[in-house]
Amino acid sequence: MEYFRPRLHPQGQPFILIGLLLTIAAFVFLPQAVGWLLLIATGFVVFFFRHPLRTTPLISDALVSAADGIVTSVEEVPPPPELSMGDEPRLRISVFLSVFDVHVNRMPADGIVRQAVYVPGKFLNAALDKASEDNERQLLRIERPSGDDFAVVQIAGLIARRIVCDVVPGDEVSAGKPFGIIRFGSRVDVYCPLGFHPWVIEGQRMVGGETILAAARPPAGEGGGVEGRTT
Incomplete structure (x- = not known):
């Protein structure tokens, strides 16, 4: 399973955590569209902080x-x-x-x-x-x-x-x-x-x-x- 888990730089952890919390809150308390937008934004943060092997x-x-x-x-x-x-x-x-x-x-x-x-x-x-x-x-x-x-x-x-x-x-x-x-x-x-x-x-x-x-x-x-x- 480790081959399918993204390797991320530690600097990204706070941003990803905040993004996930906001996404969950949006899906619970706001229109679904807001939740999906925040989920996409969080996905981009994960993408940005990727840390591939070289x-x-x-x-x-x-x-x-x-x-x-x-x-x-x-x-x-x-x-x-x-x-x-x-x-x-x-x-x-x-x-x-x-x-x-x-x-x-x-x-x-x-x-x-x-x-x-x-x-x-x-x-x-x-x-x-x-x-x-x-x-x-x-x-x-x-x-x-x-x-x-x-x-x-x-x-x-x-x-x-x-x-x-x-x-x-x-x-x-x-x-x-x-x-x-x-x-x-x-x-x-x-x-x-x-x-x-x-x-x-x-x-x-x-x-x-x-x-x-x-x-x-x-x-x-x-x-x-x-x-x-x-x-």
């Missing part, structure tokens, strides 16, 4: 996508000034999450969290470039076992007003492991280690924890199948 490819010197969604930007830009990453431009890949995407965020690579910075801000459309600098966001700098670093930035959007980050400086993290969630539409930026090459293009759909985002070698050098681990 198989992360085991490829050295590579980053996997931190989120499901569509790649909106692949460019070289200076890293966030809030993090100790210098001024040299790095490859930044931005992924926009619609309300229909899985919103669980996953770690792009193994490492140790060295910095975690929360920045209050606006709630502009997360698909806009200026959202990276103007919107509310949570920034993480992770040092890889090789000694270099990368950054992951969770960005709140027009609808998303709540960023949840479950890691703090000093935590050891693994590629593909969940580390947080952004509720109801958002964006995630990944700043790659210096010298990394993009493995994705704008408009491409990402699967968090599975799609290879960037690597130390160009994608043309990759051949054959790869092993993976399920998270």
Whole structure:
């Protein structure tokens, strides 16, 4: 039966419980149509907080996508000034999450969290470039076992007003492991280690924890199948 039970993120439990209670109350005290509308709304909340298993490819010197969604930007830009990453431009890949995407965020690579910075801000459309600098966001700098670093930035959007980050400086993290969630539409930026090459293009759909985002070698050098681990 566990194969038929949806795997949900814990952040969704209060919303689902409230939705179910309101639905029951509506069916008892209000017209049936209201009850059905609330039931549909509760079903959408369950859908939003789904937490599917993912198989992360085991490829050295590579980053996997931190989120499901569509790649909106692949460019070289200076890293966030809030993090100790210098001024040299790095490859930044931005992924926009619609309300229909899985919103669980996953770690792009193994490492140790060295910095975690929360920045209050606006709630502009997360698909806009200026959202990276103007919107509310949570920034993480992770040092890889090789000694270099990368950054992951969770960005709140027009609808998303709540960023949840479950890691703090000093935590050891693994590629593909969940580390947080952004509720109801958002964006995630990944700043790659210096010298990394993009493995994705704008408009491409990402699967968090599975799609290879960037690597130390160009994608043309990759051949054959790869092993993976399920998270």
